[in-house]
Amino acid sequence: MVFKLEEGEKAKSAKAITIVKAIREALAEEMRRDSRVVILGEDVGKRGGVFLATEGLIDEFGEERVIDTPLTELGIIGVAVGMALYGLRPVAEIQFIDFVYPGFDQIVNEAAKFRYRSGGQYSVPLVIRSPYGGGIGGGLYHSQSPESYFTHTPGLKVIIPSTPTDAKGLLKSAIRDEDPVIFLEPKKIYMSIKEEVPDDIDFTIEIGKAKKIKEGKDVTLISYGYMVHVCMKAVEIAQKEGISVELIDLRTLLPFDKDAILESVAKTGRLVIVNEAPKIGSFASEISAFVSERAIEYLLAPIKRITGFDTPFPYAQQKYYMPNEYRIYKAIKEVMEWN
Amino acid sequence: MNSLQKSLIIINMTEKTLNHIRPFTDEPIRFIGSEGEPLFDFKPEDLSLNEEDLKTLYYYMKLTRAFDRKGMFLTRSGKALFYVEVAGQEASTVASGYAIPENDWIFPAHREHGVLIVRGYPLTEMFAQIMGRMEVNKARQMPVHWGMRKLRILTISSPVGNQLPQAVGIGMAINYLKKDEAIIVYTGDGGSSTGDFHSALTFASVFKTPVIFFVQNNHWSISVPIKRQYGSKNIAIKATAYGMEGYYIDGNDFLAVYATTKLAFEKAHNKEPVLIEALTYRYGSHSTADQADRYRDIKELEYWQKTWDPIKRAKLYLQGLGIWNENWEKELDEQIEHELNEAIDEAEKRPEPPPETTLEDVYAQMPWHIEEQMRELLDEIKGA
Ligand SMILES: Cc1ncc(C[n+]2csc(CCOP(=O)(O)OP(=O)(O)O)c2C)c(N)n1
Ligand SMILES: [Mg+2]
Numbered sequence: 001m002v003f004k005l006e007e008g009e010k011a012k013s014a015k016a017i018t019i020v021k022a023i024r025e026a027l028a029e030e031m032r033r034d035s036r037v038v039i040l041g042e043d044v045g046k047r048g049g050v051f052l053a054t055e056g057l058i059d060e061f062g063e064e065r066v067i068d069t070p071l072t073e074l075g076i077i078g079v080a081v082g083m084a085l086y087g088l089r090p091v092a093e094i095q096f097i098d099f100v101y102p103g104f105d106q107i108v109n110e111a112a113k114f115r116y117r118s119g120g121q122y123s124v125p126l127v128i129r130s131p132y133g134g135g136i137g138g139g140l141y142h143s144q145s146p147e148s149y150f151t152h153t154p155g156l157k158v159i160i161p162s163t164p165t166d167a168k169g170l171l172k173s174a175i176r177d178e179d180p181v182i183f184l185e186p187k188k189i190y191m192s193i194k195e196e197v198p199d200d201i202d203f204t205i206e207i208g209k210a211k212k213i214k215e216g217k218d219v220t221l222i223s224y225g226y227m228v229h230v231c232m233k234a235v236e237i238a239q240k241e242g243i244s245v246e247l248i249d250l251r252t253l254l255p256f257d258k259d260a261i262l263e264s265v266a267k268t269g270r271l272v273i274v275n276e277a278p279k280i281g282s283f284a285s286e287i288s289a290f291v292s293e294r295a296i297e298y299l300l301a302p303i304k305r306i307t308g309f310d311t312p313f314p315y316a317q318q319k320y321y322m323p324n325e326y327r328i329y330k331a332i333k334e335v336m337e338w339n
Numbered sequence: 340m341n342s343l344q345k346s347l348i349i350i351n352m353t354e355k356t357l358n359h360i361r362p363f364t365d366e367p368i369r370f371i372g373s374e375g376e377p378l379f380d381f382k383p384e385d386l387s388l389n390e391e392d393l394k395t396l397y398y399y400m401k402l403t404r405a406f407d408r409k410g411m412f413l414t415r416s417g418k419a420l421f422y423v424e425v426a427g428q429e430a431s432t433v434a435s436g437y438a439i440p441e442n443d444w445i446f447p448a449h450r451e452h453g454v455l456i457v458r459g460y461p462l463t464e465m466f467a468q469i470m471g472r473m474e475v476n477k478a479r480q481m482p483v484h485w486g487m488r489k490l491r492i493l494t495i496s497s498p499v500g501n502q503l504p505q506a507v508g509i510g511m512a513i514n515y516l517k518k519d520e521a522i523i524v525y526t527g528d529g530g531s532s533t534g535d536f537h538s539a540l541t542f543a544s545v546f547k548t549p550v551i552f553f554v555q556n557n558h559w560s561i562s563v564p565i566k567r568q569y570g571s572k573n574i575a576i577k578a579t580a581y582g583m584e585g586y587y588i589d590g591n592d593f594l595a596v597y598a599t600t601k602l603a604f605e606k607a608h609n610k611e612p613v614l615i616e617a618l619t620y621r622y623g624s625h626s627t628a629d630q631a632d633r634y635r636d637i638k639e640l641e642y643w644q645k646t647w648d649p650i651k652r653a654k655l656y657l658q659g660l661g662i663w664n665e666n667w668e669k670e671l672d673e674q675i676e677h678e679l680n681e682a683i684d685e686a687e688k689r690p691e692p693p694p695e696t697t698l699e700d701v702y703a704q705m706p707w708h709i710e711e712q713m714r715e716l717l718d719e720i721k722g723a
Contacts, residue, residue, distance in 0.1 A: 038515065064515060070545055075504050075538030082508020085493065088515065090508075102534065109498050110505065118486055118494035119477035120700040154701050154709075178703035208706065255706035 016194040022164035023053045023129070023185065026171040027091065029201055031061050034089060037175060040067040041076055041093030050095055051131055051190055077103035077128065081110050084126040089175055094130035097184060098141045104149070111180040112155030126180045129171065131187035132160075133226050133276055134308075134322055139315035145225075145277035145308065150182045151254045151286065157181045157207055158254040162189070162228040165197045166251055169205030177207060186226035193229070210257035212264075216246035219332050220264040222287055223274040224250040227323060231274055234328035243336055253283055258290070265291055269300035270335040274328055279307040301338035304331040350605050351387040352598060355380075360599050362584040363576060367618050370594035373646045375655025383660070386598045390662050396437055396593055397657060398671055400429040400650050403453040405675045406462070407623075409683060410469060410482075414627045418687075419469045423483045424623030425452040430649030431555050431590035431617040433457050435523070438600035444522035446493040446506045449483055450555060450621075451525050458490050462682035463689075472689035477696045500526055500533030503552065507539045507612075510548025514610070521549035521607035523600070529560030531574045543612035544581040551603045552614045555590060557621040562634040575616035583612050590617025591649040594656070620647065694720055 017025070031037045039054055039061075045068035048055030058066040069076050073094060080092040094100045100107070111124045134143035150158045159174055159181060161167040167185065174181040213228065214235055223231045228249045235245045246264050250256055265271050271291055273284035284305040291303060306323045314321055359379065360368055370386075372378055383393055407426045413419040425432060432453025439445060439458070447454055455465065467474040469482040476486055476494055486494025495502065506524035513520045530536060531554050543550050554574050558565050571577060578585025586603070588595045596617055603613040620643040624631040631640075657663035698713045699705070705713070 067511075070538075070541050072534075072538040072541065074534055075507075075542050078501065078504025078535060078538060079508030079511055079542050082505035082510070083512045083515075084508075085505065086509045086512035086516075088512045105498060105501055106504070109496055110501060113496065114494070115702070116700045117476065117480055117484070117496060118488070119475055119479070119696075121475065121486065121488040122494060123703065157702075255708055258707060 013196050015196045017164055017197055018191045018194050019161070019164050019167045019185065020051055020053050020190045022168040022197050023171055024055060024057070025197070025199070026168045026175070027054065027057060028060065030172055030175045031057070031065060033201060036087065037089040037091065038065045038067065038083065039091050039093065040069050040080060042069060042071055042095050044068060044093050049093060051187060053185075054093065073099055073101075073103040074106055077106040077111070080126050080128070081106055081114070081124055084111075084124040084180075085114065085122055089125055091127045091129060091175060094128060096138075096142050097130040097132040097146055098144045100128075100130065100146070107150070107156070107180070107182070108153050112153045115179070116155060123178055124180050125178050127171070127174045127183055128180070129183040129185060131190070132184040133186050133188055134313050134318060135188035135226060137315065137318060138313075140312045143313040143318070145275065147182075147184060147253060148277060148281055148283050151283055155180065156254060157252065158184070159207065159252050160184045160186065160225040161251060162186060162225055162249050163193060164195050166205060166211070166249075168197050169203055170207065170251060173204045173207050176204065181207075184225070188226045189229060205251075208252045208255050208257060210260035211249045211251055212260070213247040213249050214245065216244040216268065218244045218268055219270040219272060219335055220246050220248065220268045221272050221274065221328070221332065222248045222250060222261065224253065225276065227274045227276055230323060230325055231328055233325035234332060237325060237329045238332050241333070243332060245332060256287070261287065261291065262295055265295045266298045269298050271299070272304045272306060272328065272331045272335060274306045274323055276308050276322060278310045279305055280310055282307050301335040304335055306331050350601050352601065353385040356385045356598055357602065360586065360602050362586055363579065364587055367587050367589040368595050368599060369589040369592050370598065371592050371652055371656050373652060375652045375659060377656070377659070386594060387601070388597070390660075392437075393657060393660070394662065396434060396597070397650075397653050398675075399433045399437070399453065399457050400593065400653060401671055402675050402678070403429045403433055403456055404650060405679055406452060406456065406465070409466070409679050411627070413466070413469060413683070419471075419482050421482045421627055422469065423449050423626045424621070425450050427622035427643065427649070428555055428557060428590070428619045429453050430593040430596050430653065431619045434593040434596035435553055435600040435617070438597050438604060439523055440521070440604060442491070443520055443604065444491045444493070444509060446502045446509075446522060446524040447485070447495055448499070448502065448525045448527060448530060449495060449497070450527065450557070452483070454525070455485055455492060458492060460485065460487055460490060460492065462678065463685040466683050466686035467689045470686055471691065472686055473692050474689070477700070478692045479696070500530040500535040502526070503530070503533070503535045503539035504542060506550050507542045507546070507548050510543065510550040510612070511546055513549055514546070519608060521551065521604055523551040523553055523604075525553045525555060527560060528554065528556040528558065528565050528568050528574065529563065530554070531577070532568050540578070540581040540583065540614070544583050547610040548612055549607040549610055550612045551600070551607050552612070553600070554614070554616045555619055556616050557619050559621055559625070559635070561625040561629060573616060575614055578614035583614055585614040585616065587616050588618065590619035591647045591652065593649060593653050619649075
């Protein structure tokens, strides 16, 4: 199977790198810094991962630290939990998040609960990183956005970056974190966005902090992952129509940045949340509920969620399924015009 | 020098013993018969056991059975809400536990009380856990979910089998850090059917991890008999498919269990993972939430109790050696009763876990949303 990833616009700087490259840099830097960091997964060795996120790492760190595994996600995650229990800092790659479910028990019952169930005697400093999301013609099983399964699990942290810089800084933080982190990478934009990324070995981005992409005063638009970029287009359309939208990239879903959300909503009084995952039980729903509980007095209009449909992710119908800038703009307009 | 020769030197078991411990036998490996009689010409020294060891093993098996009675009593008297009996499996747990080197790791399942007791898990801690009192794991789990890092015992969870790949991961970490350590991980006949079992053995054989898989085949998985767990002739033979050695042993023969586990540790330290299937029998119901008479013929239980009881057989063996007498047995019983009662008294004096423990230890650092929930809980308690 070959996936065609969109090539990015001509980078402005020669030093600009893609999200995949930023991830590779984060891994390499952390492996150089800390010999406890090891990588394991399918095809992560000589192949460098099917998206090349681990390309070349086996040459620098050897097959003791870049471990091609048998094809069993429950095995990969199960042994990674064991490695972490013993004191290593494993980074397990799940080739596509759609294939994580055989290892779900190891994540939800084991990685997430070990600290709690052992009264703090044991911990599982594990990162599970995996490409997620649609837009690459992956159909039902190479497109999913299952983040809510993980945000519903106390004990996990869940991170979804949308830029090369965030991917690098947050992955480095995730590897240094004492707790298990689910790190989902928007594969649609693996190669299509380039920017210069800090190469200071101690460059990290704090987990749990959102990023304001654009200041605005009329509507708050909250998203994460690839959808942030679709939101940007919607923000531009809105701007042309005279609507000033504040765009927030959550970056960390669990624990999410409550202050960034509340401050923005208190200012704009209107909220649209966008995610690619199906609507019911989505993370957009969590943010919606949170704002309804905490900031209803500021709201001038109902909260809107723009999400994928409550269907499996389709192949030929991908263009209908994925939220687009027009859908998002329509929601922005609706909350502006509501009274 | 091959690995077995190296083993010989380290574990001090004689050729005679080692010749008796063969992988993939048709009959379970057995040192003593149902009357405790040696089945071939060997001395305890051939297993590198002395009189003191034998008496200690016997004491721990009796202690484990008596512990069980206390566990059941605490449940019946309402001081514990649940208990899992280990009766019938004392040799399998105690003698395997006795073979575990001090620096090596243990990942139990839910029916390994004897392993923990031999390891030196304080009885007070065990009872406190059962009664939901403050203990090292902060009493967050149902009874019998023990674990103690200080003793290199992993804290277990309830899902059957999912400790198996984790133990292999610990083995991989041991290899990576070049430590001379190994881990023994336990499961049951039911556990041997899980995907985790297959994944774990696959990883163990591919990466040559220092792991011993110890399956207590007690013939039942709640109400499901072993003929519904595997179509192979036994569980040990499955090791063949993974290029590992599988030992099929009489789990109610404390000498067979001890010697095989000891050998397995030698192999594990030489990076040869091993599968042991210990045939044994669960005397009680699956747990206090189960009634075995709904599905199990009492005759089967009586047969096992009468013929293969591990403590009876050990006692007859000690008698044969002339190191058992009525007086000593009485002393042991009194000592055990005293120890257990004292531990229970101590455990009952332990406080219940304070309300804060409901919300602590989810993360290394408490995030804002749990902090908020902590304040809500504490306010609620203050208000009440
Ligand atoms: C994955 C999973 N499925 C079902 C259960 C419920 N359950 C608890 S113990 C058990 C039977 C286990 O049998 P076995 O592995 O033979 O161990 P034994 O109880 O006989 O010691 C079952 C079905 C569980 N805890 N986990
Ligand atoms: Mg069983």
